[in-house]
Amino acid sequence: MRQAEIKRNTNETKIAINFSLDGEGKSVIDTGVPFMDHMLDLFIKHGLFDGNIQADGDTHIDDHHTTEDIGIVLGQAVKEALGDKKGIRRYGNAFVPMDDALAQVVIDCSNRPHLEFRCELPNEKVGTFDTELVHEFLWKFALESRMNVHVIVHYGKNTHHIIEAVFKALARALDEATSIDPRVKGVPSTKGLLT
Numbered sequence: 621m622r623q624a625e626i627k628r629n630t631n632e633t634k635i636a637i638n639f640s641l642d643g644e645g646k647s648v649i650d651t652g653v654p655f656m657d658h659m660l661d662l663f664i665k666h667g668l669f670d671g672n673i674q675a676d677g678d679t680h681i682d683d684h685h686t687t688e689d690i691g692i693v694l695g696q697a698v699k700e701a702l703g704d705k706k707g708i709r710r711y712g713n714a715f716v717p718m719d720d721a722l723a724q725v726v727i728d729c730s731n732r733p734h735l736e737f738r739c740e741l742p743n744e745k746v747g748t749f750d751t752e753l754v755h756e757f758l759w760k761f762a763l764e765s766r767m768n769v770h771v772i773v774h775y776g777k778n779t780h781h782i783i784e785a786v787f788k789a790l791a792r793a794l795d796e797a798t799s800i801d802p803r804v805k806g807v808p809s810t811k812g813l814l815t
């Protein structure tokens with residue numbers, strides 16, 4: 621089973637994630653940040669992962685620490701679930717439209733963390749959520765999963781739609797990049813190592 625269970629406790633947040641790459645899209649999510657609950661729910665669903673994501677953070681201050689730390693722990697869970705990366709496709713590319721918005725995410729499970737974030741979010745807030753935290757989440761996710769993640773939003777007017785399209789494209793690109801291709805023998809790198 622390509623699965624991982626990770627807990628991380630700090631003075632700012634307590635995060636517990638149980639994540640499976642080879643799931644059915646089933647999720648149990650309670651982060652205390654409603655907008656992130658919505659995004660993580662559709663991330664698990666559209667990636668056909670399974671995930672239990674629980675967070676208890678200092679949201680009385682704002683959603684920054686909790687959102688960032690979920691990115692850290694989810695990234696660590698993906699890295700651990702991937703293991704030695706034998707037999708994976710390695711690259712994934714997904715376009716997802718959401719009404720007016722079109723997002724693209726391209727992933728390389730390269731072990732060289734990078735986030736390219738070409739995404740303009742018209743509104744600073746979606747509900748009570750600070751939309752600048754989308755970048756914080758994705759950067760920590762890329763860093764801790766040790767992936768190269770390129771996010772390109774081609775266009776879009778509605779901030780909720782743009783962010784939702786990004787999370788769905790992230791899910792689908794990650795699903796493709798981490799899926800097993802029976803033609804791949806060993807690790808898909810001329811270097812012979814992706815860890």
Ligand SMILES: [Mn+2]
Nearest residue numbers: 658780781784
């Ligand atoms: Mn929505």
